[in-house]
Amino acid sequence: MLSIIKSYGLQGLDGYVVNAEIDINQGLPGYDIVGLVGTAIKESKERVRSAIKNSGLSYPINKITINLAPANTKKEGAIYDLPIALGILSATNQVSLENAKQFMFLGELSLNGDVKKINGVLPILISARMQGFTNIVLPYENKEEASYIEGLKIYPVKTLSETVRFLNNELKIESLNLKTFEQVINNNFTNYDFKNVKGQSNAKRALEIAAAGGHNVLMIGPPGSGKTLLAKCFPTILPKLTFNEALEVTKIHSVAGVLDSSVGIVCLRPFRAPHHTATTLALTGGGRNAKPGEISLAHNGVLFLDEMPEYSRHSIETLRQPLEDGVITVSRVENSVEYPANFTLIASMNPCPCGNFGNKEKECKCTPQQIHKYLNKLSGPLMDRIDIHLEVDNVKFTDLTNQTEEESSESIKVRVDLARAIQLKRFSSDKNYSNAKMNDVQLKKYCKLNKSGEEILKMAFDNLHLSARAYSRILKVARTIADLDASENILDEHLIEAISYRSLDNKYWN
Numbered sequence: 001m002l003s004i005i006k007s008y009g010l011q012g013l014d015g016y017v018v019n020a021e022i023d024i025n026q027g028l029p030g031y032d033i034v035g036l037v038g039t040a041i042k043e044s045k046e047r048v049r050s051a052i053k054n055s056g057l058s059y060p061i062n063k064i065t066i067n068l069a070p071a072n073t074k075k076e077g078a079i080y081d082l083p084i085a086l087g088i089l090s091a092t093n094q095v096s097l098e099n100a101k102q103f104m105f106l107g108e109l110s111l112n113g114d115v116k117k118i119n120g121v122l123p124i125l126i127s128a129r130m131q132g133f134t135n136i137v138l139p140y141e142n143k144e145e146a147s148y149i150e151g152l153k154i155y156p157v158k159t160l161s162e163t164v165r166f167l168n169n170e171l172k173i174e175s176l177n178l179k180t181f182e183q184v185i186n187n188n189f190t191n192y193d194f195k196n197v198k199g200q201s202n203a204k205r206a207l208e209i210a211a212a213g214g215h216n217v218l219m220i221g222p223p224g225s226g227k228t229l230l231a232k233c234f235p236t237i238l239p240k241l242t243f244n245e246a247l248e249v250t251k252i253h254s255v256a257g258v259l260d261s262s263v264g265i266v267c268l269r270p271f272r273a274p275h276h277t278a279t280t281l282a283l284t285g286g287g288r289n290a291k292p293g294e295i296s297l298a299h300n301g302v303l304f305l306d307e308m309p310e311y312s313r314h315s316i317e318t319l320r321q322p323l324e325d326g327v328i329t330v331s332r333v334e335n336s337v338e339y340p341a342n343f344t345l346i347a348s349m350n351p352c353p354c355g356n357f358g359n360k361e362k363e364c365k366c367t368p369q370q371i372h373k374y375l376n377k378l379s380g381p382l383m384d385r386i387d388i389h390l391e392v393d394n395v396k397f398t399d400l401t402n403q404t405e406e407e408s409s410e411s412i413k414v415r416v417d418l419a420r421a422i423q424l425k426r427f428s429s430d431k432n433y434s435n436a437k438m439n440d441v442q443l444k445k446y447c448k449l450n451k452s453g454e455e456i457l458k459m460a461f462d463n464l465h466l467s468a469r470a471y472s473r474i475l476k477v478a479r480t481i482a483d484l485d486a487s488e489n490i491l492d493e494h495l496i497e498a499i500s501y502r503s504l505d506n507k508y509w510n
Helices: 044-054 081-091 121-130 140-146 160-167 181-185 201-213 227-237 243-256 280-284 313-317 320-325 368-375 380-384 397-401 409-426 440-446 451-464 468-484 492-500 504-509
Strands: 002-011 014-025 030-034 063-069 135-139 153-157 217-220 302-305 327-331 336-340 344-349 388-391
Touching (some): 002 081, 002 121, 014 081, 014 121, 044 081, 063 081, 081 160, 121 140, 121 243, 135 140, 140 153, 153 160, 181 243, 201 217, 201 344, 201 388, 201 409, 201 468, 227 302, 227 344, 227 409, 243 336, 280 313, 320 327, 320 380, 409 468, 440 468, 451 468, 451 492
Parallel strands (some): 030 063, 135 153, 217 388, 302 344
Antiparallel strands (some): 014 063, 327 336
């Protein structure tokens, strides 16, 4: 008897329908599975057989042929265990095939018949809804993740036997109740706050501008100056995630297998801080399945690279495409996938290998050649893509012992949100939502300068030997500073402050 059970597959973040076709005929006992399947699917034979037997059901002693269609698409993972098992059971009249046709099934099986959690549920459900599916059976452990998608009836199951009884109308399982994003986003908090950072007023100002306009930042300073703490506080002044942004982030985290199943959705902007020993593959993503890497996991959040020159040159050069385009293409022999990678880069570094170059209190022990080699680990094209270059000095003793309360992240965030609101209104008819993502047409339209401003910028361009990309970055930062002042036009003082964030180009790299 032939049985066809609906399931789903993933290619990157896009889903596609997979039909599990099971044919059981008389003949020598055997189990063949075809359809361009990976090792995990080939091994499903033993999982499915043990799960069926240990669930008190009958496993057929016949010739079993399984095809996962479409046959020309590579399929990976144990996600098809449940549909294969139900196909075998429906082909042997142990499950109502008519009832099974009304559902799509996802799930891995353990040997005792438990239905185990799978990765990538959210992008699968979103794609399935777009293709007209409404009734979906999936693992109970994935129910939190699935409860945020409207227009679907989700039936979470714990075991294979429970699923069989449900399909045979012997057990009633209620569909999931829809959750609202507001229920979880207000219950999340972080221990970091700018009020706990003593001094560093210049750095806080620069990070406020970065948050307000979506600009990338490079902090240069000696060890112990607070660069890492400043970076960890930075997400606390970013605007809250919208529901659509949260869905985008959750899809990536779900596919990568790093989603917190107890919550089911990413509530806070991601803060990814990979170690400098991370490989290029870990940063960009890849592997046989072209899984997302740290760059994509930081989408709609922050990618923090501490001691940036310590990363391999090849690894940090891979940042150039996502910093420019907001996406990263992961190409492998078996697959090529484009993942979103619209993040804010916060990087830090010492001014030299020993960290004391330019320090008034400690002597630098590095030779000019060592300093030059260290700084030139960062290429000019990469530096041009970082909007704000910030020098962070050591904190003074008087700042550390000062009892005056520092401004809180909540207070700074109010100004950031107001500046972001101005940008949302400005770009309401466009795809980008921040000044940092302005294209050339928008730059000419929204960053017009008066005559004195043009003279100031020309002088900076000549004296600092700026590139064309650095020129546009200055204008974008100046536009954000003007937005923080609620100014319609870019004034001279806005432009001068923006230029000051490029002065380190001349000090360290020219």
